[in-house]
Amino acid sequence: xxxxxxxxxxxxxxxxxxxxxxxxxxxxxxxxxxxxxxxxxxxxxxxxxxxxxxxxxxxxxxxxxxxxxxxxxxxxxxxxxxxxxxxxxxxxxxxxxxxxxxxxxxxxxxxxxxxxxxxxxxxxxxxxxxxxxxxxxxxxxxxxxxxxxxxxxxxxxxxxxxxxxxxxxxxxxxxxxxxxxxxxxxxxxxxxxxxxxxxxxxxxxxxxxxxxxxxxxxxxxxxxxxxxxxxxxxxxxxxxxxxxxxxxxxxxxxxxxxxxxxxxxxxxxxxxxxxxxxxxxxxxxxxxxxxx
Numbered sequence: 001x002x003x004x005x006x007x008x009x010x011x012x013x014x015x016x017x018x019x020x021x022x023x024x025x026x027x028x029x030x031x032x033x034x035x036x037x038x039x040x041x042x043x044x045x046x047x048x049x050x051x052x053x054x055x056x057x058x059x060x061x062x063x064x065x066x067x068x069x070x071x072x073x074x075x076x077x078x079x080x081x082x083x084x085x086x087x088x089x090x091x092x093x094x095x096x097x098x099x100x101x102x103x104x105x106x107x108x109x110x111x112x113x114x115x116x117x118x119x120x121x122x123x124x125x126x127x128x129x130x131x132x133x134x135x136x137x138x139x140x141x142x143x144x145x146x147x148x149x150x151x152x153x154x155x156x157x158x159x160x161x162x163x164x165x166x167x168x169x170x171x172x173x174x175x176x177x178x179x180x181x182x183x184x185x186x187x188x189x190x191x192x193x194x195x196x197x198x199x200x201x202x203x204x205x206x207x208x209x210x211x212x213x214x215x216x217x218x219x220x221x222x223x224x225x226x227x228x229x230x231x232x233x234x235x236x237x238x239x240x241x242x243x244x245x246x247x248x249x250x251x252x253x254x255x256x257x258x259x260x261x262x263x264x265x266x267x268x269x270x271x272x273x274x275x276x277x278x279x280x281x282x283x284x285x286x287x288x289x290x291x292x
Contacts, residue, residue, distance in 0.1 A: 019225060022189040026229020027236060029182045030274055034237045034262065036171040037270075042259050043164055050160075056122040056138050056152045064118065064146045072144055073120060081128035081137050086121045093119065117148065179277055182229075186222055186281025194218075194285065218282050226278025230271045234262075 058076070060069060069087065076085050093116045122141065128134065135154065142150040204213070241261050248259070262270075 018189050018192055022186060022225050023229045023232060025185050026182055026226060026274060026278070027232035029178045030230050030233025030270060031236045031240075033175050033178055034233060034270055035240075036174065037266070038237065038241070038262055040168055040171060041262070041266075043167070045260070047160065047164060054124055054134065054152055054157070056124070056134075056141060056150060058120040058122065058141050058144075058147050059149045059151075060118045060120065061146045061148045062117060068146055069118070069120075072146055075144055076120065076122055076141055079137060079140060081125055081133055082122055083125040084123040086123075088119045088121055090116045090118045179273075183277050183281045183284070186225060186278050187285040189225070190218060190222060190282045190285035215286055218286060219279055222278040222280075222282025223275045224278070226274040226276070227271060229278070230274030233274075234267055234270060237262075 058072075060072070064072075073085050073087060076082060122137075124134065124137075128137070134152065134157065138150050138152055138154070141147060238261065245259060
């Protein structure tokens, strides 16, 4: 194994141009794939954070008695996915609206009575599912007696969820295509090197070298190409991340959400996948070229 590693490293140094192109290609591919993964990870975090901040507002009928209202609140508390329940009186909501609109309070001067009904604000628990679970909870609350209407950010949630799912599916397809392309590039690079060393390989086999002696350095070479390209791609992604985050913070876009970089286990998985793809490319090249 040590000798195979040494000979594979020597080949990397002897064919710098071909290996350099291969490493750059792998690095760019890893950068694109990792960028998709980074976006999906933070989009998922943002989705979870925003979902926890959703409030389902249940508006009560105008003639709801305090005892009945208490029963409604107790029924809502018993539903799965409910985190907290708060009663908001119509007068309290009207005063909040007046304070929020500030200088435009003249718009409310013509109102003869408070148009805002009493309501119940329902916060979601952290373990609630996706949009379907939230919609199901809202429908159950709406079926309760003395609940006139229920509203929440349903359209926004459905649109964002649809875009997220589409982007995730597209990312999976692109990752597969880019991985296959990188494998072919590594295979072609190794094949070019084999063409330039065909006489050396023939002489080595004539003097008694077995298949393992010939193939192992090439396998190590493909794995090292994948490792070098994967590491370069991750460094490139981190550089782009480090350069972008301060600009987003200065623009005030990260006040309510923190963007994080790929965790260590994900980065190690990417490096391992790059090495495997490099090894597979070398394996395919050897099988087609040497027929071993």
